[in-house]
Amino acid sequence: MDNDDDRVSCAPRIGCDLAEIEAVRESVAVFGERYLGRVYSMIERSQTSEAPERLAARFAGKEAVLKLLGVDGLQPRQVEIVADASGVPGVRLSAAAQASARAQGIGDIAISLSHEGGLALATAVALATRPLPGRTG
């Protein structure tokens, strides 16, 4: 018998989300600091200059990652969308979100953001590794 129990599969995971830029603009106008503070980290606020279209892209990014992780009970603040020095967005997870990712064998998560025509779009992609149960035959 071969060693099937040690085999590990890589399954692609994807999550996507759309956010209305006008809805974000309204949230900032109505709730201001309470909205910004409950949803975005300081670095996200700084990197977006709190521009509604860029915040909306971050929000969509957070939700895309939460969908990819597939776990209820994580909040937007537990996923950060942070650009590197060259402006490429990446994903930073809180300890709780990292634990969820690790439990599913999810390592790095790639993210892509866009906005156009009043909507912001994000897609998150990762590979999840899981040990396969033993096979017969």
Add this chain to the structure above:
Amino acid sequence: MTDHADGDLAAIREALEKFGRLNRPLPEIADDDDLFAAGFTSHATVNVMLAIEDALAIEFPDELLNRTTFASITALANAAAQSRGSR
């Protein structure tokens, strides 16, 4: 928990009316109807939560910020009562 203060339910309905962006008229939505099936989005849940907090002078604790809390008007009323109790 089944009995909710009329004020809580009214505040929740007002918050949904203003910020819920639902695809059905609110009067047609029963207290136990699925709000996500009525077009409730993740972004709208944030605004509705903040509006309810303002109206009822409460703060939803982090552990209640999940999809179940926002699933229906009844679920929101339960969460509001729980938030009040946790202060």
